[in-house]
Amino acid sequence: MDRHLPDGGLALACLAEHMLQPGVKGLPLTEPMRQGAIPLQRWNVLRGDTSYPVALLKETALLHNLDWMRRFCARYGAVLAPHGKTTMSPQLFGAQLANGAWGMTLATAAQVQVAYRFGVRRVLLANQLVAPADIRAMLALMKDDPGFEFYALVDSGEGVQRLSRAAAAAGLERPLPLLVELGLAGKRAGCRSQAEAMAVAQEVARVPGLQLAGIEGYEGLLHSHDRAGSVEAVRAFVAELAALVRQADEQKLFGGDKILLSAGGSAYFDLVAHGFAGMKNLSRPVLPVLRSGCYLTNDHGSYQDLTQDVTEREHASGGLQPALEVWSMVTSRPEPTLAILSMGKRDASYDMELPIALYTHRPAQELSAEPATLPTALPTDLPPGCRIEKMNDQHAYLRLPEGDALCQELKVGDLIGCGISHPCTTFDKWPLLLVVDDAYTVRYAVNTFF
Amino acid sequence: MDRHLPDGGLALACLAEHMLQPGVKGLPLTEPMRQGAIPLQRWNVLRGDTSYPVALLKETALLHNLDWMRRFCARYGAVLAPHGKTTMSPQLFGAQLANGAWGMTLATAAQVQVAYRFGVRRVLLANQLVAPADIRAMLALMKDDPGFEFYALVDSGEGVQRLSRAAAAAGLERPLPLLVELGLAGKRAGCRSQAEAMAVAQEVARVPGLQLAGIEGYEGLLHSHDRAGSVEAVRAFVAELAALVRQADEQKLFGGDKILLSAGGSAYFDLVAHGFAGMKNLSRPVLPVLRSGCYLTNDHGSYQDLTQDVTEREHASGGLQPALEVWSMVTSRPEPTLAILSMGKRDASYDMELPIALYTHRPAQELSAEPATLPTALPTDLPPGCRIEKMNDQHAYLRLPEGDALCQELKVGDLIGCGISHPCTTFDKWPLLLVVDDAYTVRYAVNTFF
Numbered sequence: 001m002d003r004h005l006p007d008g009g010l011a012l013a014c015l016a017e018h019m020l021q022p023g024v025k026g027l028p029l030t031e032p033m034r035q036g037a038i039p040l041q042r043w044n045v046l047r048g049d050t051s052y053p054v055a056l057l058k059e060t061a062l063l064h065n066l067d068w069m070r071r072f073c074a075r076y077g078a079v080l081a082p083h084g085k086t087t088m089s090p091q092l093f094g095a096q097l098a099n100g101a102w103g104m105t106l107a108t109a110a111q112v113q114v115a116y117r118f119g120v121r122r123v124l125l126a127n128q129l130v131a132p133a134d135i136r137a138m139l140a141l142m143k144d145d146p147g148f149e150f151y152a153l154v155d156s157g158e159g160v161q162r163l164s165r166a167a168a169a170a171g172l173e174r175p176l177p178l179l180v181e182l183g184l185a186g187k188r189a190g191c192r193s194q195a196e197a198m199a200v201a202q203e204v205a206r207v208p209g210l211q212l213a214g215i216e217g218y219e220g221l222l223h224s225h226d227r228a229g230s231v232e233a234v235r236a237f238v239a240e241l242a243a244l245v246r247q248a249d250e251q252k253l254f255g256g257d258k259i260l261l262s263a264g265g266s267a268y269f270d271l272v273a274h275g276f277a278g279m280k281n282l283s284r285p286v287l288p289v290l291r292s293g294c295y296l297t298n299d300h301g302s303y304q305d306l307t308q309d310v311t312e313r314e315h316a317s318g319g320l321q322p323a324l325e326v327w328s329m330v331t332s333r334p335e336p337t338l339a340i341l342s343m344g345k346r347d348a349s350y351d352m353e354l355p356i357a358l359y360t361h362r363p364a365q366e367l368s369a370e371p372a373t374l375p376t377a378l379p380t381d382l383p384p385g386c387r388i389e390k391m392n393d394q395h396a397y398l399r400l401p402e403g404d405a406l407c408q409e410l411k412v413g414d415l416i417g418c419g420i421s422h423p424c425t426t427f428d429k430w431p432l433l434l435v436v437d438d439a440y441t442v443r444y445a446v447n448t449f450f
Numbered sequence: 451m452d453r454h455l456p457d458g459g460l461a462l463a464c465l466a467e468h469m470l471q472p473g474v475k476g477l478p479l480t481e482p483m484r485q486g487a488i489p490l491q492r493w494n495v496l497r498g499d500t501s502y503p504v505a506l507l508k509e510t511a512l513l514h515n516l517d518w519m520r521r522f523c524a525r526y527g528a529v530l531a532p533h534g535k536t537t538m539s540p541q542l543f544g545a546q547l548a549n550g551a552w553g554m555t556l557a558t559a560a561q562v563q564v565a566y567r568f569g570v571r572r573v574l575l576a577n578q579l580v581a582p583a584d585i586r587a588m589l590a591l592m593k594d595d596p597g598f599e600f601y602a603l604v605d606s607g608e609g610v611q612r613l614s615r616a617a618a619a620a621g622l623e624r625p626l627p628l629l630v631e632l633g634l635a636g637k638r639a640g641c642r643s644q645a646e647a648m649a650v651a652q653e654v655a656r657v658p659g660l661q662l663a664g665i666e667g668y669e670g671l672l673h674s675h676d677r678a679g680s681v682e683a684v685r686a687f688v689a690e691l692a693a694l695v696r697q698a699d700e701q702k703l704f705g706g707d708k709i710l711l712s713a714g715g716s717a718y719f720d721l722v723a724h725g726f727a728g729m730k731n732l733s734r735p736v737l738p739v740l741r742s743g744c745y746l747t748n749d750h751g752s753y754q755d756l757t758q759d760v761t762e763r764e765h766a767s768g769g770l771q772p773a774l775e776v777w778s779m780v781t782s783r784p785e786p787t788l789a790i791l792s793m794g795k796r797d798a799s800y801d802m803e804l805p806i807a808l809y810t811h812r813p814a815q816e817l818s819a820e821p822a823t824l825p826t827a828l829p830t831d832l833p834p835g836c837r838i839e840k841m842n843d844q845h846a847y848l849r850l851p852e853g854d855a856l857c858q859e860l861k862v863g864d865l866i867g868c869g870i871s872h873p874c875t876t877f878d879k880w881p882l883l884l885v886v887d888d889a890y891t892v893r894y895a896v897n898t899f900f
Contacts, residue, residue: 022567025560107843110474117471131498133501189845192785332639350801351800412609413580413581413612428796429878450879
């Protein structure tokens with residue numbers, strides 16, 4: 001782990017000792033290399049030192065976003081359990097925890113096991129645990145390590161019964177803390193009414209081995225093209241979650257020393273924080289837990305749009321910055337307005353939008369035995385009209401506007417820097433991402449475990 | 451490596467020694483386990499033994515497809531260099547080579563390095579090598595290992611010059627063999643005319659350090675909804691490739707002891723094999739090299755459709771069989787016609803079609819300390835109208851037809867087996883897939899390296 005991205009006390013030294021074999025995407029290796037030796041190489045992406053495609057994280061933007069979110073949560077008295085499924089990167093988990101995150105949110109038992117392995121000791125599993133193997137694995141962690149704080153969701157009597165039986169079978173000495181999930185009609189998991197949620201909450205409080213720790217919902221699914229309507233719907237849903245907390249507290253269903261109240265993906269966490277702030281006069285303190293995963297890297301597409309709305313609603317002067325770029329090389333220039341890039345569906349998100357072509361750069365020297373001097377120029381902005389119009393598994397089609405001088409001169413071997421839309425579906429395509437400084441010199445690497 | 455999927459002499463024993471950590475998707479681990487110990491566990495997927503989602507390969511279908519393609523190639527006098535980018539699995543590469551594959555096709559230098567590391571010694575890189583780091587890596591393999599047979603594509607003078615300079619800089623003692631790529635107007639890489647291709651071929655033959663080894667094209671991009679029109683266009687393109695071979699041979703441009711003539715993705719390899727068969731009266735023998743990658747697992751969607759056309763055109767009695775399934779669990783049952791599954795964009799292809807819901811099964815016992823007896827029933831077919839209508843990163847929405855008794859009874863904890871459409875974009879979501887017998891008992895695992 002690098003000294004500049006603090007690891008929150010996580011035991012990540014093992015990854016510095018990790019031996020990288022030739023064939024790791026993006027790395028210019030001909031021999032195995034200790035991951036800890038990457039900073040010594042001083043690879044520069046604009047100089048053409050790496051392999052392409054290569055996935056980059058801009059350290060300045062990461063640090064900015066970490067700080068931005070820490071300050072945001074402090075302002076509202078909320079805590080952050082960032083959704084780790086976005087990056088599944090232990091080093092980034094470490095940076096988030098070191099910057100004030102309360103714990104990590106994760107989506108599956110396997111993801112929890114990865115996080116635990118690298119030192120995460122407080123987890124909110126944002127799903128109902130169902131598979132016997134998954135339940136056993138989570139209860140084993142709780143049993144083996146009294147310091148492991150674990151919360152999961154539940155939305156049905158069937159789910160409650162399975163967990164209660166499993167807790168008994170595992171001989172767990174402390175109760176399994178659960179949050180009842182309130183859902184949305186026509187959307188994903190979660191109880192469809194306050195009455196249904198209350199029934200599940202009552203059952204959690206009643207059966208042995210479990211404890212009602214809080215109430216949870218996910219407002220991100222309310223995203224629609226009607227922005228004002230979405231905001232209104234989110235506010236109403238957040239109010240419903242808060243009402244459910246009051247109702248369950250009146251019925252004395254909560255256990256533990258606080259009540260967790262959790263919502264807040266990457267699009268509306270400001271509305272959630274606002275709606276959850278200042279809940280008083282309950283049997284115990286309420287802890288609002290936000291769960292944004294994409295704040296850390298943001299993007300140049302959908303999430304940039306969504307978080308710009310947050311910035312506007314907050315009247316903040318500066319918002320989150322995009323930190324994730326995928327750089328590829330022009331491998332063929334078969335037609336005047338077409339360049340084929342060494343990047344495809346295996347390398348960049350395509351589920352919300354195709355990658356966004358941002359920059360180009362021509363490496364000054366190639367194939368020289370001596371390392372060239374560092375590029376003195378930053379990459380050049382591509383003109384409007386340059387866009388990725390299609391991707392195959394391993395190729396992208398960059399369409400160039402007619403008559404633009406820069407584009408006419410674009411040639412085989414030139415670099416293209418793309419932003420992406422939806423960090424989650426780019427991270428899962430890279431076992432290793434390179435963290436770069438503002439001049440695109442590689443500082444160190446972070447791993448992912450998908 | 452398992453004894454039933456022969457490894458073609460590849461050095462794969464190292465993967466049996468690979469230590470799997472808790473957190474590998476699909477595996478029910480609470481402690482690290484040697485990969486070689488998986489067969490001893492006798493996990494059964496229908497019994498609920500694994501974690502879910504889990505990606506499965508049906509061994510019977512794999513063996514059928516391996517044999518089918520071996521016999522197909524023999525019939526036409528073609529050889530197979532299956533596209534390894536589909537699976538990126540060393541064990542599956544080994545099975546392909548053991549079943550008569552001539553070599554492996556790969557898409558990137560990093561993929562070649564992975565294949566080489568696990569013993570593949572004949573590679574067709576189906577792209578132009580451009581990045582200095584990638585060129586250096588490939589030439590280093592050629593230089594270090596005289597037994598490594600490596601071919602790459604080229605489609606421009608710029609590409610030829612880069613490679614010629616690099617071969618000189620590397621001090622390579624044997625020429626780098628190249629195939630000139632013929633492309634298609636408006637499509638991907640490749641020269642856009644016979645004249646352009648001939649000019650590149652002449653340059654390859656002229657410059658030092660390179661050798662013209664053959665001609666290549668990729669007909670798969672001609673796929674359209676007009677099936678008859680697509681077939682006609684493929685036949686014409688295949689004829690163009692053959693004509694280019696004759697023209698280059700007349701000009702004595704080829705080096706080496708044979709002429710490679712390569713095309714053939716997974717949709718039209720029969721048309722390619724037919725068009726390439728029986729080329730005679732050239733300066734040296736022509737070796738038709740097919741490159742299908744998806745034949746090995748086929749699928750329940752696009753590739754099944756495409757290869758059924760092949761079967762019909764070949765008047766064959768039986769075609770390729772779908773071997774790849776992703777099984778997930780119902781984690782929530784929030785509305786009468788909606789089930790939420792523990793599978794999402796991280797687990798199954800969504801680029802061509804969403805996963806195809808095929809089967810359901812209710813594990814007989816759950817959470818029992820003793821392993822239950824093996825299920826006696828095979829999974830039940832889901833009724834028509836059951837379909838995955840949406841996926842998020844970690845969830846799928848299974849829409850159920852109204853009024854169907856089986857669907858009404860579907861509950862939390864039930865298993866759902868899905869076929870997929872497009873093997874490449876499912877393999878890249880799984881570091882490890884489980885090979886099962888016909889009763890869904892896990893026999894062993896194969897790894898992927900993306």
